[in-house]
Amino acid sequence: MSATFGTLSAFDAKEQTWEEYCEILDQFFEANDIDDSAKQRAILISVVGPATYKLMRNLVSPDKPSSKTYSQLVTRLKEHFNPKPSEIVQRYKFDSRSRKPAESRRLAQDCNFGATLERRLRDRLVCGIADDRIQRRLLSESDLTFEKAFQMAVADEAANRNVSDLQHGEKITVVGVAQVEVRYANQKKTLPLVVVKGTGPNLLGRGWLEKLKLKWDEIRHVRTEAQGLQEVLLRHEEVFKEELGMLRGAQATIRVSADAHPTFYKPRSVPYAMRSKVEVELERLLKEGIITPVKYAEWAAPIVPVLKPDGSVRICGDYKLTVNKVSSLEQYPIPRVEDLFNSLTEGKQFTKLDLSHAYQQIVMEEDSKKYLTINTHRGLFTYNRLPFGVSSAPAIFQRTMESLLQGLPQMLVSDNGTWFTSQEFEMFLKRNGIQHVTSAPFHPASNGLAERAVQTLKQGLKKTNGDTLETRLARFLFNYRITPQCTTGLSPAELLMSQRLRSSLDLLLPDIKAKVRKKQEKQKGYHDNHSKWRSFSPGDEVYVRNYSHGPKWVPAIILEGTGPVSYTVKMGDGRVMRRHVDQIKKRHVMQRDMDWAEARDAPQFPDDVVTFGPVDSVAPSSGGKAFVESAAEAAQGHVPEGDVTDVDIEQRTDPTPPVLRRSERQRKAPPYLSDFLCK
Numbered sequence: 320m321s322a323t324f325g326t327l328s329a330f331d332a333k334e335q336t337w338e339e340y341c342e343i344l345d346q347f348f349e350a351n352d353i354d355d356s357a358k359q360r361a362i363l364i365s366v367v368g369p370a371t372y373k374l375m376r377n378l379v380s381p382d383k384p385s386s387k388t389y390s391q392l393v394t395r396l397k398e399h400f401n402p403k404p405s406e407i408v409q410r411y412k413f414d415s416r417s418r419k420p421a422e423s424r425r426l427a428q429d430c431n432f433g434a435t436l437e438r439r440l441r442d443r444l445v446c447g448i449a450d451d452r453i454q455r456r457l458l459s460e461s462d463l464t465f466e467k468a469f470q471m472a473v474a475d476e477a478a479n480r481n482v483s484d485l486q487h488g489e490k491i492t493v494v495g496v497a498q499v500e501v502r503y504a505n506q507k508k509t510l511p512l513v514v515v516k517g518t519g520p521n522l523l524g525r526g527w528l529e530k531l532k533l534k535w536d537e538i539r540h541v542r543t544e545a546q547g548l549q550e551v552l553l554r555h556e557e558v559f560k561e562e563l564g565m566l567r568g569a570q571a572t573i574r575v576s577a578d579a580h581p582t583f584y585k586p587r588s589v590p591y592a593m594r595s596k597v598e599v600e601l602e603r604l605l606k607e608g609i610i611t612p613v614k615y616a617e618w619a620a621p622i623v624p625v626l627k628p629d630g631s632v633r634i635c636g637d638y639k640l641t642v643n644k645v646s647s648l649e650q651y652p653i654p655r656v657e658d659l660f661n662s663l664t665e666g667k668q669f670t671k672l673d674l675s676h677a678y679q680q681i682v683m684e685e686d687s688k689k690y691l692t693i694n695t696h697r698g699l700f701t702y703n704r705l706p707f708g709v710s711s712a713p714a715i716f717q718r719t720m721e722s723l724l725q726g727l728p729q730m731l732v733s734d735n736g737t738w739f740t741s742q743e744f745e746m747f748l749k750r751n752g753i754q755h756v757t758s759a760p761f762h763p764a765s766n767g768l769a770e771r772a773v774q775t776l777k778q779g780l781k782k783t784n785g786d787t788l789e790t791r792l793a794r795f796l797f798n799y800r801i802t803p804q805c806t807t808g809l810s811p812a813e814l815l816m817s818q819r820l821r822s823s824l825d826l827l828l829p830d831i832k833a834k835v836r837k838k839q840e841k842q843k844g845y846h847d848n849h850s851k852w853r854s855f856s857p858g859d860e861v862y863v864r865n866y867s868h869g870p871k872w873v874p875a876i877i878l879e880g881t882g883p884v885s886y887t888v889k890m891g892d893g894r895v896m897r898r899h900v901d902q903i904k905k906r907h908v909m910q911r912d913m914d915w916a917e918a919r920d921a922p923q924f925p926d927d928v929v930t931f932g933p934v935d936s937v938a939p940s941s942g943g944k945a946f947v948e949s950a951a952e953a954a955q956g957h958v959p960e961g962d963v964t965d966v967d968i969e970q971r972t973d974p975t976p977p978v979l980r981r982s983e984r985q986r987k988a989p990p991y992l993s994d995f996l997c998k
Contacts, residue, residue: 324350329368337400341393360389374399414443441465448472450479492516503531563607564680569722571705571715573687579645581617584637586694589624594696596632597624601697604634609679610700616692618642619699623708634693635708642690643710651714652816678712679704681719730754732766775799797822853900855886863888864902874906 325347330340348359364372364384375384378395387395410430432439445468448454453475457468494514501508508530552559589597604610620641625633663669674680683691683703691702691709705712731748733739735757748755758765779799785791800812801820812820855861859877875888875896884900 327362327366329366330371331368332400337397341397356389360385360387360392363389363392371396437465441468444468444472450475501527501531503533506531563609563676564674565682565704566680566719566723569681569719570684571681571687571712571719572684573642573690573709573711574647574649575642575645575690576647582641582644583617583619584621584640584694586696587621589696593624593626593632596626596630597622597634597695598697600624600632600634601695601700604700609676609704610693610702613692613699613701616689616699616701618690619692619694620708622693622695633707636691636693636702636706638691638706638708638710646690646709646711649711649714649718651718653713653717655817678707678716681705681716727751727753730756732756732758732769734758734763734766734769735760853903855880855900855903855905860906861888862904862906863890863896863898872904877903 327344327347330337344359344363348354348362353359353362364375367375372384375392375396378399379387379392384392430439441464444465445454445457445463448457453472456475457463457471460467460471492515494516497512497514498509499512501510510527510530513524601610605612618641620636620638623635623637625635627633681704683705688701688703691706693700693702693706705715729752731753733755738744739755739757745755763770776795779795780788780791783791783795783798785794797820801810801822803810803813807814810819812818855877857877857879861875861877862872863875865871865873873890875890878887878889878895880886881897885897886900886903887895887897888903889895
């Protein structure tokens with residue numbers, strides 16, 4: 320496939336006109352030998368941008384842009400962006416314009432001057448010049464054309480400016496003055512360098528000429544080399560490469576215990592709308608050496624494609640399922656936004672360093688790569704660089720960046736020790752631009768802060784217990800870092816990590832949070848010991864609350880749990896309902912040989928059989944049967960709040976119908992009906 324010359328960007332009406340954009344398209348087609356109208360239309364639709372494409376669809380509606388030719392689409396958009404203006408208005412603007420030949424030519428495009436265009440431009444230029452001397456000179460010329468008049472006017476205006484500069488001088492804005500070291504031949508001077516606004520060659524002033532003794536007889540030619548952008552890019556080509564950079568001298572390590580069990584996950588399906596973007600990102604990672612394909616892996620995590628604002632995709636491994644569970648989380652304080660803003664106070668000029676794919680510029684240690692394998696729809700890949708999604712990645716990156724950007728001090732104050740006055744140390748300071756100041760000999764108070772720190776360390780080590788020097792030093796540093804300072808009122812640990820470190824001294828202080836937590840745990844334990852946890856499993860036979868016609872409680876079977884305290888139940892008539900645990904009572908079935916279908920078909924509440932009642936009211940008889948409360952309560956659907964027990968149905972063997980007992984009290988009318996005759 321041949322290379323493509325040039326690039327096309329989306330159309331932006333704020334930056335260019337539609338005619339200018341079409342001219343760029345025509346040049347792109349010509350450079351790449353694209354003559355096919357259908358291909359030109361396809362390129363226009365694909366690069367014009369979402370906003371312009373939406374406008375294009377509205378302009379050709381109800382048709383689609385793909386049904387129009389390239390010329391038709393360009394013409395339709397030109398009519399929208401550049402409607403033909405009024406010829407009378409454009410001629411008025413042209414005749415009112417002065418001293419701007421280039422703008423006059425642009426305004427003349429819609430004036431329809433025809434063959435008289437050059438003469439009209441010439442007349443407008445001559446009549447619009449404000450300088451009478453230049454105007455008289457132009458009027459004195461015979462056979463004056465627009466091009467000749469334009470060149471004469473520009474030359475005269477430039478000559479007038481030069482004469483004015485020679486007579487009055489030009490005011491120059493000085494940016495600042497710096498003292499620089501100048502070397503010429505065997506001479507070495509420190510001279511002032513004046514920096515001014517604007518561009519132009521450097522000037523050697525009289526002040527420098529007086530200090531530097533130039534060999535004028537050897538100077539034949541003076542030439543100024545302007546260093547352009549391309550020269551800077553070529554000189555530092557290694558820094559400005561398009562490929563991803565790599566941090567040298569540092570590697571990231573993922574620490575996983577030896578007894579950790581490897582975890583392997585299958586790849587997740589990628590939506591078809593994002594599959595092409597995911598594949599493009601995988602190709603980029605492969606090309607830049609960030610990932611490497613592998614055939615076998617014990618650890619594998621699925622990927623999570625994240626859509627970025629520019630439309631591309633960032634591939635993150637879902638490592639919370641694999642290595643993040645078993646790896647040791649690397650700790651390093653991440654600066655807060657408030658701390659960063661506070662460090663920028665009183666700043667006037669700021670520099671922004673934006674690292675492209677920042678994490679992936681850090682190389683992974685060889686033994687840690689096996690934990691970072693990802694499983695995609697294209698197979699297994701392992702990361703060679705620090706990937707996104709690892710729990711320790713933010714701390715690793717923050718520590719690495721701060722170690723790089725700590726910078727060098729401007730001044731170093733020390734005593735006169737041999738290690739501070741050696742030639743190697745002086746060369747190191749000179750190469751890094753560090754000013755070295757030594758204290759007076761035999762006067763330690765000159766560097767009081769350093770001497771005080773040494774004294775504090777020595778006294779602390781004497782008072783600290785420990786078997787080895789390392790133990791005593793660690794304990795001293797810990798006590799020093801948790802001690803509040805008199806100036807800030809906070810300890811160094813609080814200033815660095817925004818939290819207090821706990822020590823044995825905290826045992827002397829009341830811990831309110833721990834006390835409240837202990838009380839809450841005690842209350843919860845008492846509640847759990849005296850409460851009954853109500854739960855059901857699928858297939859349990861229960862009674863459920865009935866809110867329709869019939870008994871208040873009806874038998875049902877648990878189908879499944881829909882939440883911690885809610886279930887789906889199936890009624891005897893086949894209806895499926897959802898009930899809360901407060902609306903369900905356990906049903907103890909003593910006869911297990913009756914299946915659900917038989918129980919459903921059997922009459923639930925016969926007049927001569929009692930089917931349920933409270934457990935406490937059941938008393939065994941000589942025949943092993945249980946008699947419960949009256950059938951009248953059963954007919955009314957009353958079931959107590961406790962658990963309910965089914966009993967065997969006892970068939971009556973006596974064919975004699977039961978005798979109903981009637982009340983023998985004398986019935987009489989109420990007193991307020993004494994004046995009426997009641998029948």
